[in-house]
Amino acid sequence: MSVKDGRLLDELREVVGNGQVTMNETVLDQHGKDESYHSPSPPDVVVFPRSSEEVRAVVKVASAHHIPIIPFGLGTSLEGHVIPYDKGITIDFSEMNRILEVREKDFLVKVQPGVTRTQLNKELKKYGLFFSVDPGADATLGGMAATNASGTTSVKYGVMRDQVRDLEVVLPDGEVIHTGNMAQKSSSGYHLNSLFVGSEGTLGCITELTLRVYGIPEHIVAARASFKQVDDAVEAVVSILQAGIPIARCELVDEPSMIQVNRFSDTDYKEKPTLFLEFHGNEAGLNQDVEFTKEIVADHQCEDIVFEEDTAARNKLWEARHNLAYAYVHGHPGRKLMVTDVCLPISELSGAVQHARKQLEELELIGGILGHVGDGNYHTSLMIDLDDPDEVKRAGVYNERIVEYAIERNGTCTGEHGVGVGKMKYQEREHGGALKVMGKIKQALDPDGIFNPHKLVHQKKEESK
Amino acid sequence: MSVKDGRLLDELREVVGNGQVTMNETVLDQHGKDESYHSPSPPDVVVFPRSSEEVRAVVKVASAHHIPIIPFGLGTSLEGHVIPYDKGITIDFSEMNRILEVREKDFLVKVQPGVTRTQLNKELKKYGLFFSVDPGADATLGGMAATNASGTTSVKYGVMRDQVRDLEVVLPDGEVIHTGNMAQKSSSGYHLNSLFVGSEGTLGCITELTLRVYGIPEHIVAARASFKQVDDAVEAVVSILQAGIPIARCELVDEPSMIQVNRFSDTDYKEKPTLFLEFHGNEAGLNQDVEFTKEIVADHQCEDIVFEEDTAARNKLWEARHNLAYAYVHGHPGRKLMVTDVCLPISELSGAVQHARKQLEELELIGGILGHVGDGNYHTSLMIDLDDPDEVKRAGVYNERIVEYAIERNGTCTGEHGVGVGKMKYQEREHGGALKVMGKIKQALDPDGIFNPHKLVHQKKEESK
Numbered sequence: 016m017s018v019k020d021g022r023l024l025d026e027l028r029e030v031v032g033n034g035q036v037t038m039n040e041t042v043l044d045q046h047g048k049d050e051s052y053h054s055p056s057p058p059d060v061v062v063f064p065r066s067s068e069e070v071r072a073v074v075k076v077a078s079a080h081h082i083p084i085i086p087f088g089l090g091t092s093l094e095g096h097v098i099p100y101d102k103g104i105t106i107d108f109s110e111m112n113r114i115l116e117v118r119e120k121d122f123l124v125k126v127q128p129g130v131t132r133t134q135l136n137k138e139l140k141k142y143g144l145f146f147s148v149d150p151g152a153d154a155t156l157g158g159m160a161a162t163n164a165s166g167t168t169s170v171k172y173g174v175m176r177d178q179v180r181d182l183e184v185v186l187p188d189g190e191v192i193h194t195g196n197m198a199q200k201s202s203s204g205y206h207l208n209s210l211f212v213g214s215e216g217t218l219g220c221i222t223e224l225t226l227r228v229y230g231i232p233e234h235i236v237a238a239r240a241s242f243k244q245v246d247d248a249v250e251a252v253v254s255i256l257q258a259g260i261p262i263a264r265c266e267l268v269d270e271p272s273m274i275q276v277n278r279f280s281d282t283d284y285k286e287k288p289t290l291f292l293e294f295h296g297n298e299a300g301l302n303q304d305v306e307f308t309k310e311i312v313a314d315h316q317c318e319d320i321v322f323e324e325d326t327a328a329r330n331k332l333w334e335a336r337h338n339l340a341y342a343y344v345h346g347h348p349g350r351k352l353m354v355t356d357v358c359l360p361i362s363e364l365s366g367a368v369q370h371a372r373k374q375l376e377e378l379e380l381i382g383g384i385l386g387h388v389g390d391g392n393y394h395t396s397l398m399i400d401l402d403d404p405d406e407v408k409r410a411g412v413y414n415e416r417i418v419e420y421a422i423e424r425n426g427t428c429t430g431e432h433g434v435g436v437g438k439m440k441y442q443e444r445e446h447g448g449a450l451k452v453m454g455k456i457k458q459a460l461d462p463d464g465i466f467n468p469h470k471l472v473h474q475k476k477e478e479s480k
Numbered sequence: 481m482s483v484k485d486g487r488l489l490d491e492l493r494e495v496v497g498n499g500q501v502t503m504n505e506t507v508l509d510q511h512g513k514d515e516s517y518h519s520p521s522p523p524d525v526v527v528f529p530r531s532s533e534e535v536r537a538v539v540k541v542a543s544a545h546h547i548p549i550i551p552f553g554l555g556t557s558l559e560g561h562v563i564p565y566d567k568g569i570t571i572d573f574s575e576m577n578r579i580l581e582v583r584e585k586d587f588l589v590k591v592q593p594g595v596t597r598t599q600l601n602k603e604l605k606k607y608g609l610f611f612s613v614d615p616g617a618d619a620t621l622g623g624m625a626a627t628n629a630s631g632t633t634s635v636k637y638g639v640m641r642d643q644v645r646d647l648e649v650v651l652p653d654g655e656v657i658h659t660g661n662m663a664q665k666s667s668s669g670y671h672l673n674s675l676f677v678g679s680e681g682t683l684g685c686i687t688e689l690t691l692r693v694y695g696i697p698e699h700i701v702a703a704r705a706s707f708k709q710v711d712d713a714v715e716a717v718v719s720i721l722q723a724g725i726p727i728a729r730c731e732l733v734d735e736p737s738m739i740q741v742n743r744f745s746d747t748d749y750k751e752k753p754t755l756f757l758e759f760h761g762n763e764a765g766l767n768q769d770v771e772f773t774k775e776i777v778a779d780h781q782c783e784d785i786v787f788e789e790d791t792a793a794r795n796k797l798w799e800a801r802h803n804l805a806y807a808y809v810h811g812h813p814g815r816k817l818m819v820t821d822v823c824l825p826i827s828e829l830s831g832a833v834q835h836a837r838k839q840l841e842e843l844e845l846i847g848g849i850l851g852h853v854g855d856g857n858y859h860t861s862l863m864i865d866l867d868d869p870d871e872v873k874r875a876g877v878y879n880e881r882i883v884e885y886a887i888e889r890n891g892t893c894t895g896e897h898g899v900g901v902g903k904m905k906y907q908e909r910e911h912g913g914a915l916k917v918m919g920k921i922k923q924a925l926d927p928d929g930i931f932n933p934h935k936l937v938h939q940k941k942e943e944s945k
Contacts, residue, residue: 118825118827120718120722120826120827121825121826121827122721122826123825162667163667163671164667165665165667169665174665174667176671176674177642181890186917190913190916191913192911192912192913192914192917193911193912193914194914196890196891196892196910197824197825197889197890197891198823198824198825198855198856198857198886198890198891198892198895199635199823199825199826199855199856199857200630200634200639200823200855200857200892200895200896201823201892201894201895202627202628202629202630202639202678202892202894202895202896202897202898202899203892203893203894203898203899203903203906203907203910203911204678204899204907204910204911204914204915204918204936204937205675205678205679205918205921205922205936205937206628206641206674206675206677206678207914207917207918208674209641209671209673209674209675210670210671210674210675212671213667213669213670213671214670230722230724232724233724253585256587257585257695259695259697259698261761296726296765297765297768297769297772298768299764299765299767299768300761300762300764300765300766300768300769301765302764303762303763303764303765304762304765307762358663358664358665358666359662359663360583360586360588360662360663360664361585361586361587361664362583362585362586390663390664390665391663391664392663392664392665421663424662425661425662425663426661426662426663427661427663427665427666427667427668428668429666429667429668430663430665430666430667431665431667432667433667433668434667434668434669438668441668442668442669445661445668445669446657446658446668446669447657447658448655448656448657449657449658449659449669449672450669451655451657452651452657452670452672452925453669453670453672455924455925456670456921456924457670458924459920459921459923459924460917460920471669471670472669472670
C-alpha cells in the first residue's frame with residue numbers, strides 16, 4: 016500500500032486525529048528541504064503527533080505497511096538528514112515541545128523533542144541554570160541529539176552526547192524503550208544512549224530526552240583577539256590549551272568571515288583573523304586565566320585584544336558569531352551554503368587550515384573559514400551558485416580534499432553536522448571495517464529499513480531479506 | 481572439537497608460539513577467579529599473545545571451533561567478568577603492555593590493553609600529563625575500558641567512556657576494526673567507541689586504546705572533612721555541587737571504613753564520617769573555591785577540616801582511600817568481599833545512604849559505606865563468610881534491596897563495577913525493553929556467542945541459530 020492510498024491516510028487520521036495529518040503542498044515542501052545545498056524532495060504526508068503514544072501509533076502504521084518514517088525537528092540540518100528522498104511519512108515534532116521537568120538539584124531537565132535550545136535556556140535561567148550545547152541554528156533538542164550536535168561551548172562542556180542521560184525512543188517495531196537513566200554514571204549494559212545519539216533517526220524516533228544542565232557560572236568574560244594571520248590565531252589556541260586554561264569558548268573567524276559579521280550584525284569589529292574567547296569560573300580564578308591568556312596571545316603576534324565584561328556586549332558578540340552562517344547566506348543572494356565540517360587532532364589544525372585556504376584560492380571559490388578551533392573542528396562556509404555546474408563541481412572537489420586531508424591525519428569527515436546524505440560517500444574511507452558493524456546494527460534494529468532510509472549507513476538489499 | 485583435543489592446542493601453538501600457550505594448573509587457577517566473592521572456574525587454556533595479529537589469529541582458531549574466548553587483564557573485576565564459567569580460551573594481555581605513543585600536543589596516548597593505570601601515569605608524568613581514571617585496583621586499561629571503570633576523579637574528568645577516543649578491536653569473526661579516531665569530537669556514524677566501552681568482552685577483544693589525558697593541574701589541594709553523621713557529609717556534597725565548585729574528587733568514607741583506613745594504612749585520621757576532597761585549578765581560583773567550601777561544610781555541622789597541601793600527605797590520603805577494599809579484606813581474614821555499586825541522581829543520595837545503613841543493621845551484616853558521592857555513586861563493602869549459608873543469603877538480600885531502591889529512583893544497579901555475572905539478574909528490571917535491543921546487538925556481532933558468553937546479556941539459544 017502506498018501513502019497516496021486513502022486507506023493509509025485514514026489509518027493515520029485514526030491514530031492521531033484529523034488535523035494532525037496533512038498532504039498540503041506547502042507543508043510538504045517545507046518538510047522536503049533543510050538549510051543546505053542538498054536538493055529538496057517532499058514527503059508523501061506530514062504528521063504532527065502530540066504524545067509518545069501517538070508517535071508509537073504512527074510508527075506502527077508505517078511499519079505494518081513498510082513505509083519510510085523521517086523524524087523532523089526544525090529542518091536546520093546542513094547535510095540533508097530530514098529530506099525524504101524515499102518519500103514516506105515525516106513526523107514533525109513541533110507539537111511536542113514541552114519542558115516536562117526541571118530537576119534543579121540533579122542538574123537535569125526532561126524535555127520533549129520539539130523544544131528548542133533557546134526555549135530551554137529561557138526556562139532554565141529562572142533556576143540559575145543553562146543548557147550548554149549551541150549550534151548556530153536554534154535547533155530542536157531532538158534534532159540536536161539525533162545528529163550529536165555541538166557548538167561554541169563544547170571545548171569545556173562537551174557535545175550533545177555528553178549531555179544525554181536518557182532517551183525515550185520508539186523503535187521501528189513500535190516498542191518504546193529508555194536508553195539510560197538519571198544517574199550521573201552507569202556501567203550497566205551496552206551504552207544505548209551513545210548509540211542513539213548521532214543515529215540520525217535511522218534506528219528509532221526520540222520522543223523524550225533527559226539532559227544534563229549546568230549552573231550559570233559565577234563570572235563570565237568574553238574577548239575578541241585579532242591577529243595578523245590565521246595561523247597565528249590557531250597556534251595561540253593550541254598554546255592556550257597546552258597551558259591548561261579551562262577556556263569555555265574558543266572560536267576562530269577569519270578575515271572574509273569578519274567582513275560578513277560586520278555587515279550582517281552591524282558591528283565594527285576589526286576585519287582581521289579573530290579569536291572569539293570566553294572564560295567561565297570564579298572571579299579570582301578567571302582573572303588569573305585572563306592574564307595568562309593575554310600573555311599567550313601576545314606571544315602569537317596578537318594585534319589587539321578587547322574584553323567584553325558587560326552582558327549586552329557579550330551577547331552581541333556571540334549572536335554575531337551564531338548568525339555567521341545566515342550572514343553568509345544573506346550576503347550572497349542566489350547562492351546556496353555548503354559548509355565543510357572536518358575535525359582533526361589539534362596538532363594538525365594549523366596545517367589543515369592553511370591547506371583549506373590554499374584550496375579555496377586554487378579552486379576559485381567564495382567562502383570563509385571559521386570554527387570551534389579549541390576542538391580541532393573548523394568549517395569553510397562556501398557560497399555556491401547551483402546554476403553553475405562547474406562551480407558546483409569545484410565545491411565538491413574542495414569538500415573532498417578537505418575531508419581527505421582530515422581522515423589521513425586521524426580526523427573525521429564531520430565534527431558536528433552529521434552524515435546525512437552529504438557525508439555518506441566518506442564513511443567507508445573513514446571507518447573501514449567498522450562500517451560493516453554499523454550496518455549490522457542498523458539491520459538488527461530496523462530490518463525493513465523504514466527509519467530514515469539511505470541516510471548515515473547503506474543497508475544492502477541482500478541484508479534486508 | 482574441545483580445547484582438550486590436542487589438535488586445537490597445536491593450532492594455538494602454531495599461531496602464537498609454544499611458550500605462549502599453557503594448561504599449567506596454577507596458571508589456569510589464577511585465571512579462574514577475580515577479586516570478588518564469585519565462585520572460581522578455570523579456563524581450559526590460557527594464551528599470552530604479543531600483538532594484535534596474534535590475538536586475531538587466536539580468535540580465528542576459537543571462532544572456527546566455536547570455543548569461548550575470555551579477555552583477561554589483571555583479574556581485578558568485582559563482578560566475575562573474567563571467570564570462564566563456560567570454559568574455553570582465556571586471552572591474557574600481560575605481554576601486550578607497551579605505551580605506544582604519547583601525543584603531548586593532542587592530549588592523547590596510545591597504549592596496548594595490558595598497560596596498567598599506574599604504569600601509564602608514571603610515563604605521563606615526564607610530560608606533565610596524567611590519566612584521570614583511578615579505580616581502587618591498579619587495573620589494566622583494557623579491562624577498565626571493557627567495564628567502563630571510573631573512580632575518585634570522575635566527578636570532574638568523567639568516566640572511562642569519556643576518555644576513549646579510539647579502540648582497535650578484534651571482532652568475533654576475526655575482523656579488526658577501529659571504533660573511533662583522534663579528533664576531539666565526531667558526528668560520523670554510530671558511536672562504536674561508547675558501545676565497545678563497557679561491553680565487557682562480549683562483543684570483541686580490545687587490542688589497542690587511544691585515550692585522552694590531561695595536564696597536571698597547576699595547583700592541587702586535598703582535604704579531609706569529618707562530620708557528626710553520614711547524612712551531613714552527603715548533604716554537604718550536594719551543596720558543594722550546587723554552589724558550582726568544580727571539585728575534582730569528593731569521596732565519602734563512613735565511620736567503620738575510617739577505622740579500616742587507620743588500621744591498614746597506619747594513619748591517625750579521625751574515625752568519623754569523612755569527606756576526602758580535592759581541588760584542581762590555578763592558585764587564585766582554587767583559594768576562592770577552598771574558602772567557599774569551608775563555609776559550606778561548616779553549614780553542615782562539619783566538626784573538623786584538615787587541608788593537605790604537600791604532595792606526600794596528599795598521596796598518603798589517596799593511597800589510604802584506594803586501599804580501602806584491601807583494608808577490608810585484610811581486616812577480615814576468612815571472609816570474602818562483596819561490594820554493592822549503585823548510583824542514583826544526587827538528590828536521592830542521602831536517602832539511599834540512610835536506607836543502606838538501616839539495611840546493614842537489620843540484616844546484621846559486617847560492612848561500611850563509602851564511595852564517589854559527587855557522582856551519586858556509593859558502595860557498601862560487605863565482608864561475608866561464604867561458609868555461612870544464612871549470611872550469604874542475607875548479603876544477597878542486602879544487595880537486592882539496595883539495587884531495587886536505586887532503580888526505583890531512576891538510578892542504576894552498577895555505577896562503575898559493571899554487570900559481569902553478579903548484576904545480570906537486575907538487567908531486565910533496570911533496562912526493560914532496552915535489554916532486547918542489547919540482545920539484538922550481541923546477536924548481530926557475535927552470532928555464535930563465543931565472546932565472554934553468558935556475561936552482561938543473555939543470548940537465547942533460539943537467537944543463536
